[in-house]
Amino acid sequence: MAKTPWQEFSKGIIKENPVLRLVLGTCATLALSTSANNAIGMGLATTFVLVGSNTVISLLRNVIPDKVRIPCYITLIAGFVTIVQMLISAYSPALKDALGIFLPLIVVNCIILGRAEMFANKNKVLPSILDALGMGAGFTATLLVMGIIRELLGAGSIFGLPITAGFMDPIIIFLLPPGGFFVFGMLIALANKLATDKGAPAAELGCANCPLCGSCSQIAEKEKERAKK
Amino acid sequence: MNEILTPILIVAGIGLLAGLILAIASIVMAVPKDEKAEALRGLLPGANCGACGFSGCDGYAKAMSSGEAKPGLCTVGGEAVAKTTSEYLGLDSADVTKKIALVHCLGSYDNTSDKVEYQGIETCAGAAIVAGGIASCQYGCMGIGDCMRACQYDAISICNGVARIDPARCKGCSMCVKACPKHLISFVTANQQAVVRCSNCDKGALTNKVCKIGCIGCMKCEKTCQYDAVHVVNSLASVDPSKCIGCGECVDVCPRHCITMFNPEI
Amino acid sequence: MMKGLIAIFLASILTENFILNKFLGICPFLGVSKKLDTATGMSIAVTVVMVISTAVTWPIYNYILKPWNLEYLQTIVFILIIAALVQFIEIVLKKYIPSLYNALGIYLPLITTNCAVLGVAVLVIQKGQADPSFGFLQSVVNAFGSGVGFLVAMVLFAGIRERIEHNDIPKSLQGLPITLVAASLTAVSFLGFQGLVDGLLG
Numbered sequence: 022m023a024k025t026p027w028q029e030f031s032k033g034i035i036k037e038n039p040v041l042r043l044v045l046g047t048c049a050t051l052a053l054s055t056s057a058n059n060a061i062g063m064g065l066a067t068t069f070v071l072v073g074s075n076t077v078i079s080l081l082r083n084v085i086p087d088k089v090r091i092p093c094y095i096t097l098i099a100g101f102v103t104i105v106q107m108l109i110s111a112y113s114p115a116l117k118d119a120l121g122i123f124l125p126l127i128v129v130n131c132i133i134l135g136r137a138e139m140f141a142n143k144n145k146v147l148p149s150i151l152d153a154l155g156m157g158a159g160f161t162a163t164l165l166v167m168g169i170i171r172e173l174l175g176a177g178s179i180f181g182l183p184i185t186a187g188f189m190d191p192i193i194i195f196l197l198p199p200g201g202f203f204v205f206g207m208l209i210a211l212a213n214k215l216a217t218d219k220g221a222p223a224a225e226l227g228c229a230n231c232p233l234c235g236s237c238s239q240i241a242e243k244e245k246e247r248a249k250k
Numbered sequence: 251m252n253e254i255l256t257p258i259l260i261v262a263g264i265g266l267l268a269g270l271i272l273a274i275a276s277i278v279m280a281v282p283k284d285e286k287a288e289a290l291r292g293l294l295p296g297a298n299c300g301a302c303g304f305s306g307c308d309g310y311a312k313a314m315s316s317g318e319a320k321p322g323l324c325t326v327g328g329e330a331v332a333k334t335t336s337e338y339l340g341l342d343s344a345d346v347t348k349k350i351a352l353v354h355c356l357g358s359y360d361n362t363s364d365k366v367e368y369q370g371i372e373t374c375a376g377a378a379i380v381a382g383g384i385a386s387c388q389y390g391c392m393g394i395g396d397c398m399r400a401c402q403y404d405a406i407s408i409c410n411g412v413a414r415i416d417p418a419r420c421k422g423c424s425m426c427v428k429a430c431p432k433h434l435i436s437f438v439t440a441n442q443q444a445v446v447r448c449s450n451c452d453k454g455a456l457t458n459k460v461c462k463i464g465c466i467g468c469m470k471c472e473k474t475c476q477y478d479a480v481h482v483v484n485s486l487a488s489v490d491p492s493k494c495i496g497c498g499e500c501v502d503v504c505p506r507h508c509i510t511m512f513n514p515e516i
Numbered sequence: 517m518m519k520g521l522i523a524i525f526l527a528s529i530l531t532e533n534f535i536l537n538k539f540l541g542i543c544p545f546l547g548v549s550k551k552l553d554t555a556t557g558m559s560i561a562v563t564v565v566m567v568i569s570t571a572v573t574w575p576i577y578n579y580i581l582k583p584w585n586l587e588y589l590q591t592i593v594f595i596l597i598i599a600a601l602v603q604f605i606e607i608v609l610k611k612y613i614p615s616l617y618n619a620l621g622i623y624l625p626l627i628t629t630n631c632a633v634l635g636v637a638v639l640v641i642q643k644g645q646a647d648p649s650f651g652f653l654q655s656v657v658n659a660f661g662s663g664v665g666f667l668v669a670m671v672l673f674a675g676i677r678e679r680i681e682h683n684d685i686p687k688s689l690q691g692l693p694i695t696l697v698a699a700s701l702t703a704v705s706f707l708g709f710q711g712l713v714d715g716l717l718g
Contacts, residue, residue: 044692047546048539048541048631051542052538052539091628092596092600095595095596095599095629096595096596099591099592099596100592103588103589103591106588107588122538122540122638122639122642125594125634125638126540126634126638128591128595128634129595129629129630129631131543131629134629197703197707198539199701199707201539201700202696202699202703203697203700206692206694206695206699206700207697209692209696210688210689210693211688213688213692214687214688223690223691223692224691256584256586257586257589260580260581260584260586260593261589261592261593261596264576264593264597268596271600271604272603272604272607275607275608276607279610279612281610281614308618371682373682
C-alpha cells in the first residue's frame with residue numbers, strides 16, 4: 022500500500038507514534054521528560070540521529086549482507102550518535118549536562134534500530150527520510166507534552182518560565198521517577214482510549230515492536246509455535 | 251593525518267579482532283545439530299506438559315533420539331504420535347499406556363457445603379490458603395476450578411461445586427494434577443478398577459459431620475476384599491491397582507458409596 | 517576500602533536502582549516481568565552481561581582510548597564490544613552449559629541493545645572521571661550491584677504484576693497503563709531508601 026509523502030511523515034506523529042503506540046524508546050521518555058527544555062533537546066538529538074541513520078542505511082540497504090546487518094546498523098548509528106555528542110558538547114554544554122548519560126544511550130534507543138530494521142532497509146531514501154522525520158517529530162511531541170505536564174505540576178513552570186509557581190505549591194514527586202511512570206501510564210491510557218474508540222488495538226509491549234526479531238531466532242520460533250496451535 | 255588514521259585503525263582493529271574471535275569460537279565451540287532429535291521434536295504435539303517424564307517435548311525428543319527412551323510415553327499425543335515416532339525411529343509401534351486423571355472427591359453441594367463465603371481472588375490456590383480451604387471438609391474440592399483452567403483439552407468441568415473429569419477427553423498430560431492445591435487428582439491406568447473417591451483423613455465421626463459421602467474408615471471394604479487390594483490407612487481407604495481385579499465387592503459393601511468402579515467409557 | 521565497596525554495592529541496589537531511579541532497562545522491565553521465572557532469568561542474564569562488559573570495557577577505555585586521546589570513540593567502541601561479547605557468551609553457553617543456555621539463552625539477544633548494559637559501562641567511566649579513586653574493582657562491584665538491583669526490582673515487580681492480574685481494571689487502563697502506575701508506586705517505595713547508605717556507612 023503506497024503512502025503519500027505526507028502520510029509517511031504524519032503516521033509517525035499520531036497513528037504510529039513511537040512512544041505511545043509502538044512503545045519504543047521508553048527509557049529516554051521517562052528520564053528526559055522532567056522539563057520542557059530537556060524534552061526538546063532530547064527529541065531533536067534523537068531526530069538528528071534517526072534521520073542520519075535512516076538515510077545511510079537506506080542508501081546501503083543492498084550492500085550490507087543480511088547476516089551481519091544488526092552489528093552494521095549499530096555501528097552506523099553509533100557513528101551518528103558520536104557526531105551528535107560532539108555537536109552538543111561544543112554548542113550547548115548545558116544541554117549535555119541535562120541529557121547526562123542518555124546522550125550516548127541514544128545509540129540503543131529502540132526507535133532508531135527499530136525503524137532501521139523495519140523500514141529503512143526495505144525502502145528508498147526519500148520515504149526513509151520522511152519516516153525518520155515523522156517518528157522523530159512524534160517522539161519530540163510526546164516528550165514535549167510529558168515534559169510540559171511534569172514541569173508544570175512539578176516545578177510550576179514551562180520552559181523555565183514560572184507560571185503557577187507563585188500561587189500553587191509544586192508537587193515535586195512529578196519530577197522524580199514515580200511521577201514519570203505515572204504520567205507515562207496515564208498518557209498511554211489516554212492514547213489507548215482514543216485508539217480503541219477508532220477500532221485500533223491497544224498499545225502492547227511485545228515481540229512485534231522489539232527491533233531484534235531478525236536476530237532473536239528463538240523467540241521467533243516460540244511465537245510461531247504458539248501461533249500454530 | 252595521524253589524527254584521522256589512528257582512530258580508524260583502532261576501531262577497525264577492535265572490530266576485526268572481535269569478528270575473528272567470534273568466527274573462531276563459532277567453529278571451535280560449535281554444537282553439532284542433532285537432526286534426529288529435531289525431526290522427532292516436530293512429530294511431538296508440543297504441549298510441554300512433562301507427562302512423559304522428561305523436561306518437555308525437547309527433552310523427550312532428545313531422549314528418543316539417543317535411545318534412552320522409547321516412543322509411546324507421550325500420553326497427550328496418544329496412539330497417533332506413538333505410531334509416527336516409532337515409524338521414524340524404525341521401531342515396532344509401541345503401546346501407549348493410557349493414563350486418565352480422576353478427582354478423588356465427590357463433595358458436591360448435595361453432600362457437603364462451604365465453611366465460609368469466599369470473596370477473594372478466584373483461584374483454588376488462593377482459597378486453599380484461607381483457613382485450610384473454604385470447604386467444610388478441609389481435604390476436599392473447593393470447586394473454584396484451577397484444574398478446569400489448567401486443562402487444555404476441555405476435559406474438566408465444575409458440576410455442582412465439585413470438579414469432574416471427562417475420561418473421553420482426558421489426554422493424561424498431568425496439568426490438572428499439578429494445578430490442584432489439595433492434590434485431589436491422580437492417574438488411573440487400568441479399566442474396571444475400583445477407586446476410592448475421597449481424600450478425607452479425619453476420623454469417621456469428624457468426616458460424617460462435614461460430608462455425607464466421605465470415607466469414614468469403617469474398614470468394611472478392607473474386610474470384604476478377598477484379593478488384599480483395599481487398605482484403610484489414617485481412616486481413609488485406598489485401592490491397590492496392581493491387586494484389584496474389578497470384582498466390585500467393595501463398591502457394593504461401602505455404606506457411604508464413596509468407592510466406585512472406574513470405567514473410562516462413562 | 518571494604519566499606520567503600522559495600523557502600524557502592526548497596527547504593528547501586530537501593531538508592532541508585534537502575535530501573536526505579538535511573539530509568540535504564542525499562543523495556544525488559546515492562547516486557548519480561550509478567551512471570552516470576554522469566555523475570556528472574558532475564559535479570560540474571562543481564563547481571564552476567566553487565567559484569568563482564570564492565571570488566572572488558574573499563575580497561576579498554578583507560579588503557580587504549582584515553583592514552584591516545586580517543587575518548588570520543590567511547591560510544592562506538594563500547595557498543596561494538598558489548599554486541600560481540602553477548603554473541604560470544606551465547607556461543608560459550610550453548611557449548612558448555614546447555615541447561616543454562618536453554619534457560620537464559622533467549623534473553624541474550626535482547627540484552628545487546630539494552631540501555632542497562634551500555635548505561636552501566638558509560639556510568640562507571642563517568643564516575644571514574646569525577647573521582648580518581650573509583651578504579652577497576654569499584655567499577656565491577658558497581659556493575660554487579662546494578663545487576664542485583666535490576667534483579668530485585670524485576671522480581672518485586674513480577675510479584676506485583678502476578679497479583680494485579682486478577683483484579684478488576686478499567687478498560688483503558690488494562691495492560692501497559694496499569695503496569696506503569698504499579699511501577700510508579702514501586703518507585704515511590706524505593707524513594708524511601710534515600711540517605712540509607714550514607715547513614716549506615718557514613
